[in-house]
Amino acid sequence: MSLTHLDAAGAAHMVDVGGKSVTRREATARGHIRMSAEALDAIRTGAAAKGDVIAVARVAGIMAAKRTGDLIPLCHPLPLSRVSLDLAFTDDGIEATATAATEGKTGVEMEAMTAVSVALLTIYDMAKAVDRTMVIDAVQLLAKSGGKSGDWVRG
Numbered sequence: 001m002s003l004t005h006l007d008a009a010g011a012a013h014m015v016d017v018g019g020k021s022v023t024r025r026e027a028t029a030r031g032h033i034r035m036s037a038e039a040l041d042a043i044r045t046g047a048a049a050k051g052d053v054i055a056v057a058r059v060a061g062i063m064a065a066k067r068t069g070d071l072i073p074l075c076h077p078l079p080l081s082r083v084s085l086d087l088a089f090t091d092d093g094i095e096a097t098a099t100a101a102t103e104g105k106t107g108v109e110m111e112a113m114t115a116v117s118v119a120l121l122t123i124y125d126m127a128k129a130v131d132r133t134m135v136i137d138a139v140q141l142l143a144k145s146g147g148k149s150g151d152w153v154r155g
Helices: 037-045 053-066 109-127
Strands: 023-034 080-089 093-104 135-145
Touching: 023 109, 037 093, 037 109, 053 080, 053 093, 053 109, 080 109, 093 109, 109 135
Parallel strands: none
Antiparallel strands: 023 093, 023 135, 080 093
């Protein structure tokens, strides 16, 4: 299998999706940020100095999904029909799950993963005064649908 973003000479290029069919495409990604009990409590109770961490992180993630083509050099800018971002408290942090959808010629996996990543980075930024040891991990694609390659779900 070859990498689609490299041409025959090995140079990076944007994949030509002109000949692909427009289909409904959707992708879901997830990630987690681990933090101290003190930071988690400050976010949960709304006591973080910078404000409502969950609300700001949700908006940041959605905004980032819409700008993925500006952030990832070889991504196509996509007209997203939907981006949802859920943030859930866990025992040791917060889990972010994002779903992105479009009617288009290329998938939205990068948009879903960008939404998760930026939401988690926003949480870090807003809570770092309480805990600089937070760890963002496990950012991963959970599922994608649509397009020539069809549906895929993490096993």
